[in-house]
Amino acid sequence: MTKSAFITGITGQDGAYLAKLLLQKGYRVHGGVRRISHPETTRLAALGIADQVTLHSFDLNEINNIVRVIRDTPVDEFYNLAAQSFVGASWEQPIYTGDANGMGVVRILDCLRTYHPNTRFYQASTSEMFGLVQEVPQRETTPFYPRSPYGVAKAYGHYITMNYRESFGMHASSGVLFNHESPLRGKEFVTRKITLGLAKIARGSNEVLKLGNLDVQRDWGYAGDYVRGMWLMLQQDQPDDYVLATGVTTPIREFVRYAAEALDMELEFMGRGLNEMAVERKTGRRILEVDPDFFRPAEVDLLIGDASKAKSSLGWHAKMPVKTLAAMMAQADFDALRA
Ligand code: NDP
Ligand code: GDP
Numbered sequence: 001m002t003k004s005a006f007i008t009g010i011t012g013q014d015g016a017y018l019a020k021l022l023l024q025k026g027y028r029v030h031g032g033v034r035r036i037s038h039p040e041t042t043r044l045a046a047l048g049i050a051d052q053v054t055l056h057s058f059d060l061n062e063i064n065n066i067v068r069v070i071r072d073t074p075v076d077e078f079y080n081l082a083a084q085s086f087v088g089a090s091w092e093q094p095i096y097t098g099d100a101n102g103m104g105v106v107r108i109l110d111c112l113r114t115y116h117p118n119t120r121f122y123q124a125s126t127s128e129m130f131g132l133v134q135e136v137p138q139r140e141t142t143p144f145y146p147r148s149p150y151g152v153a154k155a156y157g158h159y160i161t162m163n164y165r166e167s168f169g170m171h172a173s174s175g176v177l178f179n180h181e182s183p184l185r186g187k188e189f190v191t192r193k194i195t196l197g198l199a200k201i202a203r204g205s206n207e208v209l210k211l212g213n214l215d216v217q218r219d220w221g222y223a224g225d226y227v228r229g230m231w232l233m234l235q236q237d238q239p240d241d242y243v244l245a246t247g248v249t250t251p252i253r254e255f256v257r258y259a260a261e262a263l264d265m266e267l268e269f270m271g272r273g274l275n276e277m278a279v280e281r282k283t284g285r286r287i288l289e290v291d292p293d294f295f296r297p298a299e300v301d302l303l304i305g306d307a308s309k310a311k312s313s314l315g316w317h318a319k320m321p322v323k324t325l326a327a328m329m330a331q332a333d334f335d336a337l338r339a
Pocket of ligand 2: 087088128179188189190191193210212213214216218252294295296299
């Protein structure tokens with residue numbers, strides 16, 4: 001029998017890749033789209049699937065809307081990928097972020113419990129919950145210490161998913177996913193900001209790439225690999241929580257170097273702190289500088305995940321190394337600028 005799935009946040013990076021994967025597996029795919037003045041389905045279009053999914057008006061912050069959509073759209077699997085997903089914005093909109101990323105999860109879970117208790121549920125949890133890390137590398141049992149309103153709200157979403165599993169026997173799982181990127185990543189996230197900025201410079205722009213704290217390290221993987229992990233979690237007999245990560249952490253400077261190399265630019269970093277910059281070796285031209293506007297009130301300095309549970313239980317591992325990822329993103333931005 002044809003399986004069906006509902007994806008909240010289907011217009012986002014992960015939503016688009018997951019929709020594509022599920023369509024390839026023969027699922028009927030429904031997606032939640034919030035009402036905005038100009039619906040943004042460019043990612044679905046980029047993957048060639050915009051006309052293969054059924055879209056529903058859906059907002060995490062609106063209980064009556066969630067009740068109607070969930071009641072009237074029975075599915076086998078429900079993936080909650082929608083969120084205010086940008087950590088930086090969560091200090092500007094902490095209450096909205098808490099409502100969407102925290103309360104939004106329990107709104108969905110409670111509707112599923114009421115109308116379709118046998119639907120399998122996936123919650124998009126995050127390595128940001130580890131924040132000020134209590135253990136290196138981080139795994140499922142590492143205590144949380146979130147450092148942003150985003151991380152705090154996601155921790156609520158994580159625990160309420162676990163609680164509905166334990167209270168009501170629901171098949172509810174959380175994926176604690178480390179940063180994952182792609183050419184479809186939002187432009188405000190650091191990887192995409194870097195690849196797009198460098199691609200513009202390689203195309204002749206005089207802009208200087210302005211970044212915040214260059215001292216952080218992240219465990220960056222490819223979104224296409226990670227959505228496969230989400231799907232695998234819902235195919236298990238028992239629900240559970242899993243870390244998905246590459247196990248490799250990379251400083252921002254290194255990611256910049258990888259992207260620049262892919263565009264035939266060799267960079268040299270010089271200076272310290274707010275005076276740090278990068279220049280192109282060949283021309284001496286300043287390519288990158290530090291801008292205090294992009295620093296955060298509290299920082300997550302180092303993330304590196306241990307995905308051995310996902311490997312042994314799901315047979316999942318991250319396939320794409322970060323250097324390939326940076327090159328792929330830089331090349332995609334460079335090619336798109338030709339148009
Ligand atoms: P994106 O920002 O690309 O997508 C977020 C999606 O959520 C968009 O479709 C957006 O809609 C939708 N959305 C935002 N607010 C609401 C709302 N109030 N009601 C309904 N929909 C809403 O994020 P990603 O695809 O990168 O991430 C997917 C999920 O995984 C998120 O929950 C994120 O927090 C989490 N996550 C992501 C990681 C990553 O590295 N990418 C790491 C760990 C967790 P619109 O298109 O209208 O903006
Ligand atoms: P996050 O890990 O979900 O917060 O993903 P981001 O890509 O937004 O940020 C990753 C890290 O890059 C954070 O520690 C940021 O402080 C750091 N960073 C440094 N400069 C920038 C910048 O200009 N933009 C963003 N988004 N992050 C930056």
